[in-house]
Amino acid sequence: MTGVDAAERGEELVRLAGVHFGYDHHAVLRGVDLSVCERDFIGVVGPSGSGKTTLLRLLLGTNKPQHGSITRKPGVAVGYVPQLETVNWNFPVTVAECVLMARKQRGLPWPSRTDKADIAAVLDRLGIGHLANRHIRELSGGQQQRMFIARALLRRPRLLLMDEPTSGVDVASRHDMLHLLTDLHAEGVAILITTHDLNGVASHLPRLVAVHGRIVAEGTPREVITPPVLEETFGAPMQVLEHLGMPVVLDVEGNLTRSGSS
Template identity: 75%
Template sequence: MTVAAAGDALVRISRASFGYDGTPVLTEVDLTVHDRDFIGVVGPSGSGKTSLLRLLLGTERPQRGEVTRRPGLTVAYVPQLETVNWNFPVTVAECVLMGRTRRTLPWPSRAERTEVARVLDRLGIGDLGGRHIRELSGGQQQRMFIARALLRRPELLLMDEPTSGVDVASRHDMLHLLAELNDEGVAILITTHDLNGVAAHLPQLVALHGAVIAAGAPREVITPSVLERTFGAPMEVLQHLGMPVVLDHYDSPLHRRDTA
C-alpha cells in the first residue's frame, strides 16, 4: 500500500500495534485507504483481520502508532452474518431503516420509506421489505445489511467476510454489486478468507498475519511465498486467464495413506 500525502487518505493506519490482555494481535501495521479504493484483506483465522476493521472503524484504538481519518468521514459497516441475532423481531425494511438514526420520531417519514424502497429495489430485494430477517437466504441477508449501510451514504464501506456462508451465485452477484458501488465512488475494504472466489477478483489485496505480509495487486500478493508466510502452509499458485488460482498443497496424512 502506498503512503498517501496528508489529506489524500480516507483512513490511515500508521505503525499501529494492538492486542488484547497483553497478547499482541497486530504489530507495526501500516495501511492507507484512499478515495475509491477497493481492498481485500486476506489472512487465516486469528490473523487480526477483525481487529484491523475495528481500528479502521474507531471502536478500538492502537496501543502504539496512530489511526487518522479524514474529518467528517462517513463509514458504514456490514457485520458477519454469523454474529447476527436472527431471532430479533425486525422486518427487512425495519432493519434497513436503522441506517437512519438522526430522525427523532419512531416512524419513518415518507421520504425515508421511498428511499428504503429504492435501495431495496436496487439490491434486488425490493419485494422482501415486509419479511422477517430470518426468512431471507444468506445472500439476501447480506444485501439487506448493504442496503442499511448505503442508507448512510458512506464514503467508506467496511465488510467483514461478506461472502462467508453464501452460495456461489450469490458470491458472484455480491462481487458485481460491490464493483458497481466502487465505480460510483464508494471506497470498499473487505476481509475474506476466500482466495480464489473473492480475493483474486479484487484490484488490491493486503495479506495479513499479525502484520502486513504483503500489499498490492493480486498478482503481487497471491504468490507461493506470501501465502506460505500468511497462512503457514505451502500453496501452489497457477495462472488461469491472467488470474492467480491457488491450489492447496497441504500434504495430508490421509492422502498419503490412500495413495500408499
C-alpha cells in the same frame, strides 16, 4: 478488474500508522501501516485469528489503537457490513426496520416520510424491495447480505467496510455480490472487504493486503498471491498457478484451496 497504482488511488480517507492493538495483553496487530483511499477496492486476506476483523474495527473507529495513530478525513461517512454468523436472526425485526437502524441516531421512534422513501429506494436498488416487510430470518444468505449492504448504503458512505461478505453464500450469490460491489466502487464508493476465498474473491480484486498479526504484503493479486507470501500468511505451503491471467491457489497436495475463515 485491474490493479490501481498509487497515483490513481485518489484522496486518502483513513491512514493507520504504526498501529498496535490487542485483547487482554495478547497482541493481535503489530506495527500496522495502511492507507485507504477514495478509489480503493481492497481485499484483506489471512487465516482465522490473524487480525482481519480487528483491522476493520480499527478502520471503523470502534477499536482504538493502543499504540500508533489513525487519521481520518473529516466528514467521511463509513458503512459497515458484519459477518452474517454474528447476527441474531431471531431478533424481532423486518428487513425495512433493520435498514432503518442506520438512522436511529436521529432520536425518533418511527421512520419519517424521507426515511421510508430512502429505504424503499435502496432496497429496490439491491433487488430486495419486495422483502421489505419480511422477517430477517426468512431471507437467504445472499438476501441477508444485501439487506446489510442496504443498511450501510443508507448512510451514503464514501467508505464501505465488509467482513466476509461472501461467506455462507452459494457460488451464484458470490458472483452477484462481486458484481454489486464492482458497481458501487464504480459509483465512487471506496470498498475494503475481508475474505478467506483466495480463488473465488481475492484473485478478482484490484488490491490485496495479506495480514497475520501484521501486514505481510500488499499489492495486486499477482504481487500478493505468491507461494512465499501465502506460506508466511497462512503458515502452510501453497502452490500458485496462473489461469486465464489470474493466480489460482492450490494446497500442498495440489487441490484447489479455500483458506480458513476470519
